[in-house]
Amino acid sequence: MKERKPKNIFVQGPIAASFIADSIEKHKSKTDIGGHSIFLGQVRADKIGGREVSCIEYTTYEEMALEKMHAIREDIFSKYDLTCMHVYHSLGKVSAGEISLFVFTSSVHRKAAIDACEETVERIKTELPVWGKELFSDETHQWKVNQ
């Protein structure tokens, strides 16, 4: 298997729909791919005790997160027959309705892409040192808890 270097996965602010479209477009030349699987995490306007989440502010322990993401990537590639995998996570403020996580896996046949995408999302949620601070419209906040 070829050596993969740790990639930066973090983008400042929300992930634009046009960025996602461009990522898909870039795979046109890879004609051995038969299926893509995409997960998009969107910030939800949760209502908590009369207050509504207006945005989530993400922070990370970047050096540790990139090392961990690299290890997850290696695991996923050794477990599934993937052609490629791309992961992007927002840092800073992302408003309700905007995208904060983009996981994109591709394979020759669909099953590997679908399963790898799901497992990658689960591992990002539980293993990456990233924290979401939910900011309410009245300027108060609470720290996000992953389910």
Next chain:
Amino acid sequence: MPINIIIFGQLADIAGGSLALENIADTNSLVKELHILYPALATAKYAIAVDKKVVNENTRLTENSIVALLPPFSGG
């Protein structure tokens, strides 16, 4: 030699974003000291990373150790 500690997420609301503590030999004594300085940390849930790896057992610290306090992850 001080041990430098970086603090993330909701724990930074309690103890600030970073700390330097003297005379800390290992992670057990670090936790003890932190809970005296910041009693609110004693009831908070967190993991300790030494050199970017989460440690589950008492771990010796040196002046070069990078120690981080990590509350439960909530990315995505």
